[in-house]
Amino acid sequence: MRRKEPLFASHTDRVGNSYSNVSASNALTQANLQSTWLTYTTTNNRDERGEVISLTPDVMLIPPSLRFTAQVILQTTLIPGSQDNDINTMKAIVDPQEWSYLTDTDCWFLGQRKMGLMATARESVSLDFWQDEETLDYYARIFTRFGGCVTNWRFWYASNLPTS
Numbered sequence: 286m287r288r289k290e291p292l293f294a295s296h297t298d299r300v301g302n303s304y305s306n307v308s309a310s311n312a313l314t315q316a317n318l319q320s321t322w323l324t325y326t327t328t329n330n331r332d333e334r335g336e337v338i339s340l341t342p343d344v345m346l347i348p349p350s351l352r353f354t355a356q357v358i359l360q361t362t363l364i365p366g367s368q369d370n371d372i373n374t375m376k377a378i379v380d381p382q383e384w385s386y387l388t389d390t391d392c393w394f395l396g397q398r399k400m401g402l403m404a405t406a407r408e409s410v411s412l413d414f415w416q417d418e419e420t421l422d423y424y425a426r427i428f429t430r431f432g433g434c435v436t437n438w439r440f441w442y443a444s445n446l447p448t449s
Contacts, residue, residue: 292435293443300335304328304439311444313347313354313393315365318375325395325442340439345379346394348387355381355393392445401440405432 290296293307306329311317322342330340347355357365359381364371379395407430414425 290438292438292441293446294438296438298331298335299333302331302335304331306438306441307443307446309446309448312391313351313358313444315358315373315375317444318345318358318378321395321442321444322375322378329439329442338439340397342379342395342397342442344396344398345381346384346387346396347381348390348392349383349385350390351393352381352383389445389447392443392447394441394443396441401435401437403434403436405434406430407432 295303295305295307297303306325308317308321311321325342326340330338332338345355345359358373358375359377359379361373362376364373408428410427410429412425412427414423416423
């Protein structure tokens with residue numbers, strides 16, 4: 286029997302180890318992105334038996350309000366805001382994807398494309414057209430069913446999620 290639990294929460298594996306894929310207060314900064322990256326790739330990279338697996342995020346999902354912050358962190362050659370001449374090791378480490386449906390202005394997500402989430406088409410689209418013989422108006426009816434589910438929480442990490 287599968288356990289039902291939230292996607293972004295603390296999780297346990299079958300041998301008792303505990304993991305988390307959410308940080309409540311983790312604003313998008315260079316240091317926080319590095320910390321989240323390391324948690325994703327070196328702490329949460331365990332399967333249900335506690336054995337090491339390969340996890341590497343390739344996308345950062347952001348709301349439109351974080352566009353410029355993400356560009357500074359991910360697209361500059363030198364460390365942003367630093368007087369030193371150190372290279373920016375976070376440059377192009379993930380691809381920022383802006384999604385206008387994220388209405389919270391400061392939440393952001395690290396993830397791996399096409400992993401951990403699944404969309405299902407339960408019924409194909411059916412179209413039905415007809416004309417009302419009295420008014421000569423045309424009508425259309427469209428019916429479909431679809432759904433989605435989480436297949437593995439390890440592929441996504443949330444930062445700065447609202448608490449309510």
